[in-house]
Amino acid sequence: xxxxxxxxxxxxxxxxxxxxxxxxxxxxxxxxxxxxxxxxxxxxxxxxxxxxxxxxxxxxxxxxxxxxxxxxxxxxxxxxxxxxxxxxxxxxxxxxxxxxxxxxxxxxxxxxxxxxxxxxxxxxxxxxxxxxxxxxxxxxxxxxxxxxxxxxxxxxxxxxxxxxxxxxxxxxxxxxxxxxxxxxxxxxxxxxxxxxxxxxxxxxxxxxxxxxxxxxxxxxxxxxxxxxxxxxxxxxxxxxxxxxxxxxxxxxxxxxxxxxxxxxxxxxxxxxxxxxxxxxxxxxxxxxxxxxxxxxxxxxxxxxxxxxxxxxxxxxxxxxxxxxxxxxxxxxxxxxxxxxxxxxxxxx
Amino acid sequence: xxxxxxxxxxxxxxxxxxxxxxxxxxxxxxxxxxxxxxxxxxxxxxxxxxxxxxxxxxxxxxxxxxxxxxxxxxxxxxxxxxxxxxxxxxxxxxxxxxxxxxxxxxxxxxxxxxxxxxxxxxxxxxxxxxxxxxxxxxxxxxxxxxxxxxxxxxxxxxxxxxxxxxxxxxxxxxxxxxxxxxxxxxxxxxxxxxxxxxxxxxxxxxxxxxxxxxxxxxxxxxxxxxxxxxxxxxxxxxxxxxxxxxxxxxxxxxxxxxxxxxxxxxxxxxxxxxxxxxxxxxxxxxxxxxxxxxxxxxxxxxxxxxxxxxxxxxxxxxxxxxxxxxxxxxxxxxxxxxxxxxxxxxxx
Numbered sequence: 202x203x204x205x206x207x208x209x210x211x212x213x214x215x216x217x218x219x220x221x222x223x224x225x226x227x228x229x230x231x232x233x234x235x236x237x238x239x240x241x242x243x244x245x246x247x248x249x250x251x252x253x254x255x256x257x258x259x260x261x262x263x264x265x266x267x268x269x270x271x272x273x274x275x276x277x278x279x280x281x282x283x284x285x286x287x288x289x290x291x292x293x294x295x296x297x298x299x300x301x302x303x304x305x306x307x308x309x310x311x312x313x314x315x316x317x318x319x320x321x322x323x324x325x326x327x328x329x330x331x332x333x334x335x336x337x338x339x340x341x342x343x344x345x346x347x348x349x350x351x352x353x354x355x356x357x358x359x360x361x362x363x364x365x366x367x368x369x370x371x372x373x374x375x376x377x378x379x380x381x382x383x384x385x386x387x388x389x390x391x392x393x394x395x396x397x398x399x400x401x402x403x404x405x406x407x408x409x410x411x412x413x414x415x416x417x418x419x420x421x422x423x424x425x426x427x428x429x430x431x432x433x434x435x436x437x438x439x440x441x442x443x444x445x446x447x448x449x450x451x452x453x454x455x456x457x458x459x460x461x462x463x464x465x466x467x468x469x470x471x472x473x474x475x476x477x478x479x480x481x482x483x484x485x486x487x488x489x490x491x492x493x494x495x496x497x498x499x500x501x502x503x504x505x506x507x508x509x510x511x512x513x514x515x516x517x518x519x520x521x522x523x524x525x526x527x528x529x530x531x532x533x534x535x536x537x538x539x540x541x542x543x544x545x546x547x548x549x
Numbered sequence: 550x551x552x553x554x555x556x557x558x559x560x561x562x563x564x565x566x567x568x569x570x571x572x573x574x575x576x577x578x579x580x581x582x583x584x585x586x587x588x589x590x591x592x593x594x595x596x597x598x599x600x601x602x603x604x605x606x607x608x609x610x611x612x613x614x615x616x617x618x619x620x621x622x623x624x625x626x627x628x629x630x631x632x633x634x635x636x637x638x639x640x641x642x643x644x645x646x647x648x649x650x651x652x653x654x655x656x657x658x659x660x661x662x663x664x665x666x667x668x669x670x671x672x673x674x675x676x677x678x679x680x681x682x683x684x685x686x687x688x689x690x691x692x693x694x695x696x697x698x699x700x701x702x703x704x705x706x707x708x709x710x711x712x713x714x715x716x717x718x719x720x721x722x723x724x725x726x727x728x729x730x731x732x733x734x735x736x737x738x739x740x741x742x743x744x745x746x747x748x749x750x751x752x753x754x755x756x757x758x759x760x761x762x763x764x765x766x767x768x769x770x771x772x773x774x775x776x777x778x779x780x781x782x783x784x785x786x787x788x789x790x791x792x793x794x795x796x797x798x799x800x801x802x803x804x805x806x807x808x809x810x811x812x813x814x815x816x817x818x819x820x821x822x823x824x825x826x827x828x829x830x831x832x833x834x835x836x837x838x839x840x841x842x843x844x845x846x847x848x849x850x851x852x853x854x855x856x857x858x859x860x861x862x863x864x865x866x867x868x869x870x871x872x873x874x875x876x877x878x879x880x881x882x883x884x885x886x887x888x889x890x891x892x893x894x895x896x897x
Binding site for chain 2: 222224225227229230231232233255257318319320321322323327330331332334335337345395396397398399400401402405407473474491492493494495498532533534535536538539
């Protein structure tokens with residue numbers, strides 16, 4: 202049994218972090234955030250809330266799900282570019298950049314967009330959604346924020362000579378491989394007992410938040426991973442750092458932090474308020490989950506944590522994180538009417 | 550000092566209601582809901598969480614803010630229809646119905662849309678937003694979900710011979726009158742100390758959740774209100790009951806409950822998870838506030854409460870409320886992947 206499982210079974214819950222939404226000078230709403238900071242050996246550096254909280258990582262683990270693409274050899278066989286690798290790790294905004302990158306991945310692997318089983322939704326970025334409507338178009342599966350990840354799954358299926366149909370099902374060989382890899386990196390057992398279905402139809406597996414933090418520490422340091430897996434993560438981290446807009450979109454938290462911090466922070470959000478990060482040079486992984494699912498709360502907490510944990514941040518890093526830890530609340534006229542921020546409690 | 554203020558100062562907080570978001574069979578996120586059920590004399594029938602919680606009512610009190618329109622005589626002078634009165638109480642979806650009703654109100658009172666000071670945003674209803682984009686148009690202030698309320702404010706200013714410019718400011722005579730009425734109906738003191746700015750630029754005043762519940766009980770029964778005010782609320786309640794789509798939009802919780810329950814339930818949501826209702830025949834007011842601001846949580850709690858508190862619900866009412874208390878969670882393929890529902894705790 203890995204060390205952290207034994208240790209974490211004895212870890213008591215503490216009060217969660219609290220992020221307040223202030224309108225004028227009054228607290229209008231609050232978010233409770235579970236937070237774990239872990240090392241790559243599974244030991245915990247600090248935590249708030251319940252470090253054992255069973256948490257669906259959702260899209261936060263896309264980089265781990267993308268490992269199969271590199272480890273199988275599919276990415277090299279089809280000549281995927283760094284931007285395409287970044288898109289496989291991305292929850293994208295559906296801008297033309299994202300859509301064309303996904304289309305290129307499918308082209309290279311010999312698929313039509315119809316092969317994607319993620320479902321369609323309007324681009325998350327307003328301007329792209331409006332532009333599509335203006336053309337009289339409807340969104341297709343390429344616009345789905347997960348289309349890059351799914352294009353990667355299809356490429357793996359093609360490369361391994363598998364029937365791609367139904368590649369989203371838990372018992373399809375592609376998902377079996379992806380799930381096994383996720384279990385290895387995070388050091389957990391994953392089974393149908395902790396399985397749910399994600400928004401894009403693939404399985405998502407609940408795991409303790411501490412395991413998610415440990416997994417992210419390992420993404421950063423490569424500890425306990427094979428040399429090939431270390432190299433794969435390095436390649437993905439570099440691809441994401443070089444293409445910050447690809448992993449989310451204009452103005453989005455993930456893209457802004459990545460654009461400013463580059464390879465120093467590897468960060469990814471997931472639905473329902475999950476937000477994870479690796480700080481490779483500090484050997485740390487961070488996993489956050491807003492109890493209520495509100496990403497706005499997790500983002501504030503993550504900005505605070507990065508400000509504390511990033512070794513000697515640059516002026517630009519400090520400026521960005523200081524902005525993101527107290528985001529302004531604006532009304533429809535664009536007037537500042539309040540802000541979000543961490544509420545200090547007696548613990549730390 | 551009104552009776553309920555004295556009483557409520559001694560009311561202890563209890564555990565809040567908890568609404569769970571279940572993915573597969575696992576709890577993914579939870580919402581804590583403060584809830585108060587009050588009578589029109591300010592006495593509390595039941596509560597969960599903190600009944601004293603200072604809460605910005607936001608759009609939940611639009612019907613109270615619309616009283617000035619009737620009590621000043623502006624609505625009759627300008628010949629506002631029941632649909633127009635309903636729009637003054639509405640947080641609408643920006644469909645053509647809503648936009649044209651707001652335009653008609655402005656026409657009757659002699660204003661151009663530019664006189665509205667609520668700011669513009671894309672219609673909340675997707676189909677209307679896409680249709681607008683398809684025409685190459687941009688949204689204007691008529692599309693703002695608060696445009697009916699604001700058209701009402703302008704009509705009051707015109708009728709009273711006031712300069713309408715700056716009608717959103719706390720010290721404009723229209724807002725002073727609206728604030729005084731809100732304080733009277735809810736039995737609270739409102740001052741700059743508990744003031745914030747709402748999304749549509751008008752002031753919003755934090756008050757104890759119990760006062761908000763009391764105010765809604767009075768909207769339903771008319772108790773402690775002047776005969777003229779009772780009549781005004783009756784007229785507004787009837788207008789809303791007869792125009793359920795006007796107060797929100799297709800598929801929205803407020804519109805669905807109103808369409809099915811008619812005058813038996815007078816219900817209104819506000820931003821940041823506020824949801825209030827009057828059940829006139831039971832003499833009750835309900836005020837809910839999700840601690841985290843998530844309306845999806847308050848809607849589930851409200852459906853549960855209405856199911857319990859509505860005297861002898863019809864088959865249709867029961868069917869709708871049973872659907873709304875356990876809404877399905879669907880993925881992008883439209884597949885059912887979970888649901889929301891109240892989590893039973895040891896208290897009730």
